[in-house]
Amino acid sequence: MKKIKAALLGCTGLVGQQFIRLLDDHPFFELACLTASSGSAGRTCAAALADASATIAHAATLALVIRETTAAEIIRSRARVVFSALPAAAAGPLEAELRAAGLRVFSNAGAHRMDASVPLLIPEVNPGHLELCRAQLRDHEGFIVTNPNCVVAGLALALKPLTALGLRAVTVTTFQAVSGGGRRGVAAWDTLGNIVPFIAGEEEKIVRETGKILGELAGDHVAGSPIEIFPSCCRVPVREGHLQSVSAEFDRPVSSGEIREALAGFAAEPQQLKLPTAPAAPIIVRDEADRPQPFLDVQAGETGPVVAGRHGRARGMAVSVGRLRPRGRRCDLFLLLHNTVRGAAGGSVLNAELAASKGLIPGR
Ligand SMILES: NC(=O)c1ccc[n+]([C@@H]2O[C@H](COP(=O)([O-])OP(=O)(O)OC[C@H]3O[C@@H](n4cnc5c(N)ncnc54)[C@H](OP(=O)(O)O)[C@@H]3O)[C@@H](O)[C@H]2O)c1
Structure with a gap:
């Protein structure tokens, strides 16, 4: 064609x-x-x-x-x-x-x-x-x-399968890579050996954009989702990959098994249509005690073999989730996404x- x-x-x-x-x-x-x-x-x-x-x-x-x-x-x-x-x-x-x-x-x-x-x-x-x-x-x-916004690209994707379990509120603390600020965005002097607990406008964007994405189409506009989002954003001295500590609150007690199954089993239209840039699994659940990490997991989503040193199209397109810790109606977890790939291009x-x-x- x-x-x-x-x-x-x-x-x-x-x-x-x-x-x-x-x-x-x-x-x-x-x-x-x-x-x-x-x-x-x-x-x-x-x-x-x-x-x-x-x-x-x-x-x-x-x-x-x-x-x-x-x-x-x-x-x-x-x-x-x-x-x-x-x-x-x-x-x-x-x-x-x-x-x-x-x-x-x-x-x-x-x-x-x-x-x-x-x-x-x-x-x-x-x-x-x-x-x-x-x-x-x-x-x-x-x-x-x-x-x-790059944080929302990972957060809303990981929250989507949890909405079916009665998700009602989310507290998220981000650890965002310097590449999120663009090529000239973050001064090395402010970043090296430092963590800055503020990114201008970011927390407001996370609330309103997540609400629109998880909202319902109502004719010629979207009615925002009622799920409450409470974000706190930090810039950390990492090149690529936004890590997020997420605490999700449900309207009933949840178990580790059902959260894991909802996340790991999630697939949608891009996977059914086999779109060229779609990862085979959009959410990858890591069971190791110390994952996901930007250094190890930012490129998650590979489909197909590495040809002549070049990687598959879906490199960096999957969100990695780990450290699932349910307790009653809450579940804490970490997620990681590639901010300039799944979160942007x-x-x-x-x-x-x-x-x-x-x-x-x-x-x-
Ligand atoms: N970085 C991320 O993780 C991320 C994630 C999601 C969304 N975004 C969004 O994606 C966009 C690009 O982000 P980035 O991080 O790639 O920024 P960047 O590294 O600063 O790149 C900006 C690009 O725009 C060009 N440019 C700048 N000012 C221009 C102007 N007045 N007219 C025409 N071209 C201009 C630059 O060209 P020169 O090189 O010639 O200056 C460069 O090609 C932004 O809107 C950003 O908010 C970024």
């Missing part, structure tokens, strides 16, 4: 680089346009990215010349799908302009996540919310689909694969 031309905005950032790895020789999409700020424009992908040839297999991708991020450049590339890894301030107006031009925009940025008609999507959790795209298509030529690519499989992207 013919591939759909795609543009990637913010290709030189930490999320952008993961997108390039995931879209290089993707079965549905073909990278036709890379953009970044004016400072990066004019360089090839190979020249701009430090370890490009280690992670990118195709000469055509390495030879792509980075353009300045303007609507005119993106439209001129004839891309039908746009992946956005821009900072929110730059993303907001541009993504709306590209939607008006008929493009299908899959965004990592926070700008449109809470718009009533924009799906905030995790394909295993709320695939039905993709229906909101049809509401957008009544008012616009194209649509925007967003993926959540990989989540967005999986959203686009699901949209394509539901006929929302012309040409597939």
Whole structure:
């Protein structure tokens, strides 16, 4: 089948680089346009990215010349799908302009996540919310689909199977990697040998985005979930992987066996459809006393063999859960996710694969 031309905005950032790895020789999409700020424009992908040839297999991708991020450049590339890894301030107006031009925009940025008609999507959790795209298509030529904040991408995925057990409240303390703040986001001086118990705006995002994702589709909007979320966020000196200490409260006593079975047995539409970036198991339960750990488990989700040093598409797409400790109506556990893969680029690519499989992207 013919591939759909795609543009990637913010290709030189930490999320952008993961997108390039995931879209290089993707079965549905073909990278036709890379953009970044004016400072990066004019360089090839190979020249701009430090370890490009280690992670990118195709000469055509390495030879792509980075353009300045303007609507005119993106439209001129004839891309039908746009992946956005821009900072929110730059993303907001541009993504709306590209939607008006008929493009299908899959965004990592926070700008449109809470718009009533924009799906905030995790394909295993709320695939039905993709229906909101049809509401957008009544008012616009194209649509925007967003993926959540990186903490929420792991938290909402792990909570989804627990909702069937009567989940009513969640207290979560995060240990977030420095890569969560972007390439220039967190000063080494503030981070090395330190833990900062504050990330601006993060706790508010966790509450509202988790509520929208676990909420119910009600016509042309989502009615938020009644599950209460109490977050506390820390930045820790780890490169990649957000660890979260979760205490879940249920409306009845829960057992270790039923929590384990609900998490380990969870699978959803992406697994049934065998979407290219879907991990075989979206939640991996670790039974060792000291797991999950960012160093050991951040790449969880591998499907398929390692070919010529390159890993499978689903590397970093599974959430690891461990140290399940039920007590009466509560269960404490740790979870870990790869913040720039499942929490960003990989989540967005999986959203686009699901949209394509539901006929929302012309040409597939
Ligand atoms: N890092 C994470 O774990 C994570 C997780 C979930 C969501 N997100 C979201 O994903 C987006 C990208 O995050 P990131 O961590 O990859 O950030 P980053 O490392 O700072 O990269 C930002 C990218 O945007 C480009 N850019 C910056 N300002 C621009 C402007 N005014 N116009 C055009 N391009 C501009 C940069 O180009 P130059 O290199 O040329 O400056 C770079 O390619 C953000 O919205 C972030 O909130 C990040």
